[in-house]
Amino acid sequence: MSPVHVAPDVLSGHLGHLSPDQQAAFAVFKRSLEDARLYTPPSLAEGGNSHASHDEPTLLRFLRARRFDPPKALKQFQDAQAWRAQHAVDALYAAFDPTEFEDARRFYPRWTGRRDKNGLPVYVYRLASLAPYKTELFAIPPERRYQRIVALYETMTRFILPLCTHLPHATAPTPVSSVTTIIDLQDVTLSAIWSLRGHLQEASTLATANYPETLNTIAVVNSPSFFPTIWNWVKGCFDEGTQRKVHVLGKDPGPTLRTLIHAKDLPRVYGGELDWNFEHEPALDEHAIKALGEMPKGPVIFEDGELRKPTPPASAEKTGP
Secondary structure, X not given: OOOOOOOOOOOOOOXXXXXXXXXXHHHHHHXXXXXXXXXXXXXXXXXXXXXOOOOHHHHHHHHHHOOOOHHHHHXXXXXXXXXXXXXXXXXXXXXXXXXXXXXXXXXXXXXXXXXXXXXXXXXXXXXXXXXXXHHHHHHOOHHHHHHHHHHHHHHHHHHHHHHHHHOOOOXXXXXXXXXXXXXXXXXXXXXXXXXXHHHHHHHHHHHHXXXXXXXXXXXXXXXXXXXXXXXXXXXXXOOHHHHOOEEEEEOOOHHHHHHHOOHHHOEHHHOOOEOOOOOOOOOOOHHHHHHHOOXXXXXXXXXXOEEEOOOOOOOOOOEOO
């Protein structure tokens, strides 16, 4: 089978690859954020440290999501910051119970521990693996399910993406700010998808609004004949740009996936050589092992080449079941 043509653009609109118009829009966006007191540049950061309040890859994700329209990007960023305050996201992440955090990974896309040819982390979401735990999933109060999604997106943006930026990658020094995701629909029934639709839509809506441009490529594999019906249900949760990133590869995804991911970093079940499946812990490569030693448990942050636990605000209380 010939590979499907998938050519993700991981440089356009990113640091070091901005056109003059994009660079000008970025400057306007940052000034607008400063005027709105939503961003503090490095030279003015509290306590005199060199860090800005938000890193440039994060700001650019919002600007790319709004096609480099500064007023629209400002509005989305304002809404996202208000959402973070409403849900006390920093306190939630810092105080999240590590045991519950690790248990929650069963219900959401999981990092394989490997990266694609551009250095983007490779995630897998095998929906059939949720079936044995569906009753357990919906026994959790809706508010807590929502908090679990938030915590797992925080670990993507505050741990996994910065780690992959630190590791050797083909597009260095451009930071890694998005992921490659394989969605596996093998053995999924139409009724199962229907019963999970709220769970899936909630996560998609949350990400589109508050973690924009974190999806680079979405490869749908082992798609059943009714997939067009599923797609019609869920595509409204994604903006037009994200919809263009979805590629349906069917039941023989190996040829295409190997154009995106080295065989040694691609799970064997998808045509690669890596002994990994959805139930496994991340299989770190040699570079990640050198940086981390082993995969940490619970909420963590990777910053300035070092792993650390998030620090809860002084008023934060333990966030548990």
